[in-house]
Amino acid sequence: MKLPRRRFLHLAAGAVALPAVARLAYAQAQDYPNKPVRIITHSAPGGAPDALLRIVADRLSQMWGRQVVALNHPGAGGAVAARTAAQAAPDGYTLYMPASSAFVTLPGLQANLPLEVPRDFVPVGFVGEQPFFLSVATTLGVTTLPEFIALAKKRPGEISYAATGRGTLSHLSGEALQERAGIKLLMVPYLGGTAQALNDVISGRVPMVIDGYPPLAGVLQSGAVKALAIGSTQRLSDFPDLPTAAETLPGFNARGWLALVAPVGTPDAIVQKLSEDLRAAVRDPATKSKLETTGNYPHPMTPAELLAFIHDEQKMWKPLLEQIARQPQ
Numbered sequence: 001m002k003l004p005r006r007r008f009l010h011l012a013a014g015a016v017a018l019p020a021v022a023r024l025a026y027a028q029a030q031d032y033p034n035k036p037v038r039i040i041t042h043s044a045p046g047g048a049p050d051a052l053l054r055i056v057a058d059r060l061s062q063m064w065g066r067q068v069v070a071l072n073h074p075g076a077g078g079a080v081a082a083r084t085a086a087q088a089a090p091d092g093y094t095l096y097m098p099a100s101s102a103f104v105t106l107p108g109l110q111a112n113l114p115l116e117v118p119r120d121f122v123p124v125g126f127v128g129e130q131p132f133f134l135s136v137a138t139t140l141g142v143t144t145l146p147e148f149i150a151l152a153k154k155r156p157g158e159i160s161y162a163a164t165g166r167g168t169l170s171h172l173s174g175e176a177l178q179e180r181a182g183i184k185l186l187m188v189p190y191l192g193g194t195a196q197a198l199n200d201v202i203s204g205r206v207p208m209v210i211d212g213y214p215p216l217a218g219v220l221q222s223g224a225v226k227a228l229a230i231g232s233t234q235r236l237s238d239f240p241d242l243p244t245a246a247e248t249l250p251g252f253n254a255r256g257w258l259a260l261v262a263p264v265g266t267p268d269a270i271v272q273k274l275s276e277d278l279r280a281a282v283r284d285p286a287t288k289s290k291l292e293t294t295g296n297y298p299h300p301m302t303p304a305e306l307l308a309f310i311h312d313e314q315k316m317w318k319p320l321l322e323q324i325a326r327q328p329q
Helices: 005-031 050-062 075-085 145-154 169-181 196-204 213-222 268-283 284-292 301-324
Strands: 037-041 066-074 094-096 121-130 131-138 160-163 185-190 208-212 227-228 253-263
Touching: 037 050, 037 075, 037 208, 050 066, 050 121, 050 213, 050 253, 050 268, 050 284, 066 227, 075 094, 121 185, 121 213, 121 268, 121 301, 131 145, 131 196, 131 213, 145 227, 160 169, 160 196, 169 208, 169 301, 196 208, 196 213, 196 227, 208 213, 213 227, 253 301, 268 284, 268 301
Parallel strands: 037 066, 037 094, 160 185, 160 208
Antiparallel strands: 094 253, 121 253, 131 208, 131 227
């Protein structure tokens, strides 16, 4: 069928324009960034996600010769940061570095948040994961995870553990522990974070806590709290004598993580450059060492790998989130 002349000319003009658009996008990416870049976090200044963001931001600033600034938007369990980031201009100059809870647990706790990938955000890359330590007060009298499980079976529903709130990853990890071990524990929420719970943990009032290394470092080093196992899939080089929980409970995996995403609509060429530069930043020996010192382990990912990873994490935790939603508060 013969196309009308006007339609033919329109399509031809579009075909000619495509290479020009591609060249423009490529040029923008090569020039990126030409001004300061802002990265939004839900963490207050000094919080663990904020500290990690600043380590990565410092390295990116060195690489780019442009300042990378942390923007702290705490509040509403991370919803304030999510909404602020989603409304930012999609030009690569305002990015979002959320903790895992933003995509895994927050959507199930607060409806209508702009937190779907790739609907609301474009995946850029993975920063690092923070394996959770399953730790107890020394006053509990157990030194291994099998001993703890045996004690919990003798005292069903009597042993409590501290979590950073209902539906958070520390809560989900406690639920997963109970499910896999066949035990019953009592979750005690501390909305102010693990640091707020530590006095109760040390005294034995709430004898168990599940969280990453940063808030536990002091009490673990002092011996006031004993780590029974690590939630990673393999032992950590920094803690070679600490068994994984999976050695006792096959398949158990409990961790937090941090990723970088951009508002939807950010040009592909800029996303690609961001992703490549982020991977180079976390592979940098000095940056990698700083991250690992805080209990965070880099695992560079491409945008496609990060998207698949987020969806896998959502799928893994969804049954427990739905189970928690059915429980009385």
